[in-house]
Amino acid sequence: MVYFALLLLFIVSYSFYYFGKNRALKIKFTGDQKLASLPDYYGYFLVLVVFLPSLIIWFILLLYKSNFQELYVMSPTLFPDIAQWSDAKFGLIMNKISNLALIVNIPEADLLKGQTSLLNMSSESELIAAKNLASFDSIYGWSIVIVFILLPVILGLSISRLINQKLNVQPIVEKIIINIIRFSSIVAILVTFGIFFSLIFEAIKFFQYVNFADFFFNTAWNPNRAWVISSGETVDPEILKDAFGWVPLLTGTLLVGSVAMFVAIPLGLASAIYLAEYASSKVRDIAKPIIEILAGIPTVVYGFFAALTLAPILKNFGDSIGIDISAESALAAGLAMGVMIIPFVSSLSDDVIRSVPNSLRDGSYALGATKSETIKKVVLPAALPGIMGSFLLAVSRAIGETMIVVMAASLRANLTFNPLEPATTITTQIVTALIGDVEFENPKTLVAFALGLSLFVMTLILNIIAITIVRKYREKYE
Amino acid sequence: MVDNNNFALKTNNVYVHYGNKMAINNVALDFPKNEVTSLIGPSGCGKSTFLRCLNRMNDVIDSCKVEGSFIMNNTIDIYRDDLPIENLREKIGMVFQKPNPFPKSIYENVAYGPKIHGVTSSQSELDDLVKESLHRAGLYDEVKDRLTDVATGLSGGQQQRLCIARAISIKPEIILMDEPCSALDPIATAKIEDLINELKENYTIIIVTHSMSQASRVSTKTAFFHLGNLIEEGDTSKIFTKPDKEQTNDYITGRFG
Numbered sequence: 001m002v003y004f005a006l007l008l009l010f011i012v013s014y015s016f017y018y019f020g021k022n023r024a025l026k027i028k029f030t031g032d033q034k035l036a037s038l039p040d041y042y043g044y045f046l047v048l049v050v051f052l053p054s055l056i057i058w059f060i061l062l063l064y065k066s067n068f069q070e071l072y073v074m075s076p077t078l079f080p081d082i083a084q085w086s087d088a089k090f091g092l093i094m095n096k097i098s099n100l101a102l103i104v105n106i107p108e109a110d111l112l113k114g115q116t117s118l119l120n121m122s123s124e125s126e127l128i129a130a131k132n133l134a135s136f137d138s139i140y141g142w143s144i145v146i147v148f149i150l151l152p153v154i155l156g157l158s159i160s161r162l163i164n165q166k167l168n169v170q171p172i173v174e175k176i177i178i179n180i181i182r183f184s185s186i187v188a189i190l191v192t193f194g195i196f197f198s199l200i201f202e203a204i205k206f207f208q209y210v211n212f213a214d215f216f217f218n219t220a221w222n223p224n225r226a227w228v229i230s231s232g233e234t235v236d237p238e239i240l241k242d243a244f245g246w247v248p249l250l251t252g253t254l255l256v257g258s259v260a261m262f263v264a265i266p267l268g269l270a271s272a273i274y275l276a277e278y279a280s281s282k283v284r285d286i287a288k289p290i291i292e293i294l295a296g297i298p299t300v301v302y303g304f305f306a307a308l309t310l311a312p313i314l315k316n317f318g319d320s321i322g323i324d325i326s327a328e329s330a331l332a333a334g335l336a337m338g339v340m341i342i343p344f345v346s347s348l349s350d351d352v353i354r355s356v357p358n359s360l361r362d363g364s365y366a367l368g369a370t371k372s373e374t375i376k377k378v379v380l381p382a383a384l385p386g387i388m389g390s391f392l393l394a395v396s397r398a399i400g401e402t403m404i405v406v407m408a409a410s411l412r413a414n415l416t417f418n419p420l421e422p423a424t425t426i427t428t429q430i431v432t433a434l435i436g437d438v439e440f441e442n443p444k445t446l447v448a449f450a451l452g453l454s455l456f457v458m459t460l461i462l463n464i465i466a467i468t469i470v471r472k473y474r475e476k477y478e
Numbered sequence: 479m480v481d482n483n484n485f486a487l488k489t490n491n492v493y494v495h496y497g498n499k500m501a502i503n504n505v506a507l508d509f510p511k512n513e514v515t516s517l518i519g520p521s522g523c524g525k526s527t528f529l530r531c532l533n534r535m536n537d538v539i540d541s542c543k544v545e546g547s548f549i550m551n552n553t554i555d556i557y558r559d560d561l562p563i564e565n566l567r568e569k570i571g572m573v574f575q576k577p578n579p580f581p582k583s584i585y586e587n588v589a590y591g592p593k594i595h596g597v598t599s600s601q602s603e604l605d606d607l608v609k610e611s612l613h614r615a616g617l618y619d620e621v622k623d624r625l626t627d628v629a630t631g632l633s634g635g636q637q638q639r640l641c642i643a644r645a646i647s648i649k650p651e652i653i654l655m656d657e658p659c660s661a662l663d664p665i666a667t668a669k670i671e672d673l674i675n676e677l678k679e680n681y682t683i684i685i686v687t688h689s690m691s692q693a694s695r696v697s698t699k700t701a702f703f704h705l706g707n708l709i710e711e712g713d714t715s716k717i718f719t720k721p722d723k724e725q726t727n728d729y730i731t732g733r734f735g
Contacts, residue, residue: 359578360578360580360581362538362572362574363578363641364580365538366535366571366574367568367571367591367644368563368567368591368594368595368648370564373594377590377594378580378590381581381582382580
């Protein structure tokens with residue numbers, strides 16, 4: 001229904017484009033004065049004045065649908081004491097009325113037993129309210145039809161009468177369009193802030209249970225200690241002192257990330273240099289997309305590749321040379337992650353290296369430098385800031401990566417810098433915290449937000465540094 | 479008439495093809511030692527292509543095929559297989575149309591060539607060489623206090639003189655200049671032209687230029703190219719006053735090109 005109406009709105013708006021344009025073209029000019037704006041703009045103008053108000057009213061109707069419902073149904077004439085109701089009671093009655101509304105218009109003979117008894121248990125005013133609620137949907141539907149068809153047509157027709165030779169609509173249209181574009185970018189920014197604040201609010205709840213210092217500086221991670229706490233209870237922070245120390249998670253994250261960068265940086269950079277400087281354009285056209293596929297493989301596939309293929313191989317290899325490598329080692333997860341982020345390094349670095357102007361290469365060759373001298377001493381130094389930027393973006397991808405480590409890394413917090421030992425990461429623990437069957441208000445669940453916030457801040461800082469470096473580099477040749 | 483030994487570079491039977499397209503058609507041109515030779519002609523006439531053959535910069539372009547004989551100092555065939563291209567370019571330097579300093583410090587720009595070729599054996603020797611090259615390029619006084627600044631911060635004319643300093647730092651015998659002033663304003667151009675006049679005492683200079691007045695100001699010998707053919711060559715004064723060929727006359731009087 002709504003979508004059909006929306007489609008109608010589009011059609012109505014679109015036809016007003018031609019209506020407005022034609023109206024402008026049909027104006028009989030007086031004197032040598034011409035139209036104040038180009039004819040197209042009268043069309044755009046009508047489309048905007050027709051389309052936008054309907055859209056805005058529709059959003060308001062959607063957003064406040066339940067409020068309108070309550071206003072319409074829960075009137076003080078039906079329930080004289082409604083002002084004294086608690087929120088809980090209000091909710092209960094509203095719930096009951098919603099259920100009643102589903103059956104109130106069905107003939108008694110067709111009702112099930114339970115439904116009949118629900119009807120019998122309800123008061124007269126509740127039944128009336130239920131009938132009102134049942135009729136609300138059709139009223140709501142009609143209001144949408146009005147908003148989408150009647151309103152635009154009336155608006156369009158009346159405003160089109162204003163069109164005359166002197167009405168300069170161009171600045172109005174451009175202003176509206178600019179504001180629409182501005183609004184879109186504001187939405188994107190607001191969403192980012194929304195995510196950030198939702199993290200902060202939940203994290204604040206977590207820090208009501210756990211000391212700041214205990215979280216950031218303690219080296220013990222035993223979230224299961226929070227089992228004993230039930231919701232709303234105030235607890236002695238001493239109980240949770242050794243439960244949520246994030247240090248081993250941080251080291252685990254850095255450990256897995258370092259292994260990944262250890263793989264990705266040399267391989268990525270070397271392939272970038274090969275692609276940009278040595279490969280023929282034919283080879284490059286084929287090889288680059290193939291390397292980029294690595295980033296497109298679902299991370300869950302890397303996860304079981306690391307857990308089921310890589311880890312046993314590493315373990316067997318370790319056994320054969322007498323080194324004990326854990327089945328859930330940071331090494332396996334890091335290696336798989338490293339392969340995944342190779343394209344981040346190679347693709348970005350390749351672009352950066354290729355954007356070094358050829359005139360610099362020519363300058364170096366003309367001084368009798370060989371190709372490898374030119375790459376080492378001129379091209380790479382010139383591209384270095386951009387290459388560093390690609391490294392940092394890859395790092396922030398690595399420490400935010402979840403699925404691979406959930407599958408391949410350990411769940412046990414282990415404060416170590418030895419990649420052969422098991423280690424857990426921040427992202428793994430976030431997943432574990434949220435999929436547990438503990439109630440939401442428990443610190444064991446809430447810790448996910450504190451961890452998420454820390455991770456968010458870490459990657460944010462890395463990204464800011466990376467973007468600053470890349471931007472600085474761009475300015476260099478301009 | 480002129481002694482053979484006085485030619486820095488002699489070319490003969492030069493053909494250049496880009497794929498199937500002929501760019502240079504049977505050109506023979508000799509370059510007298512310690513003189514400035516200018517190559518003139520309308521756009522696309524092949525003068526830059528010809529210039530880039532002289533230090534084998536065209537080797538980078540896959541589709542480009544160069545034939546002919548290029549003899550340096552009457553002895554060295556510069557297209558000989560066993561001649562390392564790096565050694566050749568040490569002897570024949572080049573300055574490009576657009577100033578292309580490396581995004582390094584002014585000092586590092588000039589020191590780049592000597593470092594690669596191991597010209598100097600100590601840091602102080604290198605310092606002296608950098609200073610001397612900057613001096614000769616007429617840039618030293620302007621940059622002596624900021625040798626460690628990034629070279630891309632210099633003005634266009636300064637950048638081009640830096641590129642000349644960079645080219646002479648490895649003491650080449652020949653300097654190729656590919657429209658070195660086309661990106662510069664008249665004042666910077668005048669400085670470069672003065673510089674060319676000074677440099678010809680020690681170097682053989684071959685310059686491609688679009689400006690006929692520049693050719694007449696700086697060069698003693700001029701060659702006129704058109705559509706890949708060498709139409710006429712000779713003393714600059716003769717080419718610009720009474721050329722033998724009508725095409726040359728049309729070009730220098732501005733009737734075409």
